[in-house]
Amino acid sequence: MDAFIRSDQYHFIQNETQNLLNGHRTTTDSSVTQALTSLSSEKALDVFDTLTKEQSALIRQIEHVQEETDAIFYFSRLKHYVIPFPKLTDAEIQLLFPKVKKLQVPEFDESDWSEMSYMGWNDPAANRKYLITKVEGRYTGLYGHFLPSRQNNICTICHEQEQVGLFTVTGPGNDSGESVSRGNYICYDSRKCNENIKSRKPLETFIRRMMNQ
Numbered sequence: 001m002d003a004f005i006r007s008d009q010y011h012f013i014q015n016e017t018q019n020l021l022n023g024h025r026t027t028t029d030s031s032v033t034q035a036l037t038s039l040s041s042e043k044a045l046d047v048f049d050t051l052t053k054e055q056s057a058l059i060r061q062i063e064h065v066q067e068e069t070d071a072i073f074y075f076s077r078l079k080h081y082v083i084p085f086p087k088l089t090d091a092e093i094q095l096l097f098p099k100v101k102k103l104q105v106p107e108f109d110e111s112d113w114s115e116m117s118y119m120g121w122n123d124p125a126a127n128r129k130y131l132i133t134k135v136e137g138r139y140t141g142l143y144g145h146f147l148p149s150r151q152n153n154i155c156t157i158c159h160e161q162e163q164v165g166l167f168t169v170t171g172p173g174n175d176s177g178e179s180v181s182r183g184n185y186i187c188y189d190s191r192k193c194n195e196n197i198k199s200r201k202p203l204e205t206f207i208r209r210m211m212n213q
Contacts, residue, residue, distance in 0.1 A: 120190025
């Protein structure tokens with residue numbers, strides 16, 4: 001069976017599994033835990049548009065999770081079928097940022113590529129943040145000014161409360177010669193942000209909005 005689970009889908013299932021574990025910890029009523037198990041299984045299946053019988057059977061193994069060790073084994077099985085983010089070369093990355101001279105790309109060799117919905121890194125020297133993800137079937141690069149905040153806030157991409165910064169992009173407006181700045185708070189730590197993502201929709205909406213698409 002080939003990999004078929006996106007990173008955000010994997011994290012969504014992890015979250016549902018944790019909810020199921022919490023239910024088992026807080027009640028001994030079998031009817032309650034059975035209902036919670038069915039709901040968690042249904043939610044896990046619903047994040048996929050289509051599944052083969054084999055794929056569906058794998059996802060349904062969430063129904064056997066009752067203890068922490070069950071969850072660990074379940075996650076390890078799922079992880080084999082998570083589609084990793086492609087390891088883009090420096091040359092491929094540079095093509096996504098044609099206007100940036102001397103682009104500084106950090107090493108991602110130690111990153112867990114299967115945990116990534118997007119590549120993201122900070123360039124403190126230039127007060128910039130860079131992001132790469134796939135939008136409408138093609139890889140898109142976006143960069144902007146990044147001002148870290150001293151307070152935690154809700155990230156526009158992952159919708160979790162984390163250490164954030166104001167990401168701002170300045171580009172042409174609707175009228176000729178007019179410049180418009182667009183900004184949103186997003187996670188300072190892109191690795192943590194990726195781990196929080198349970199749906200790609202906010203990420204893709206953010207990219208489109210920043211690029212005025």
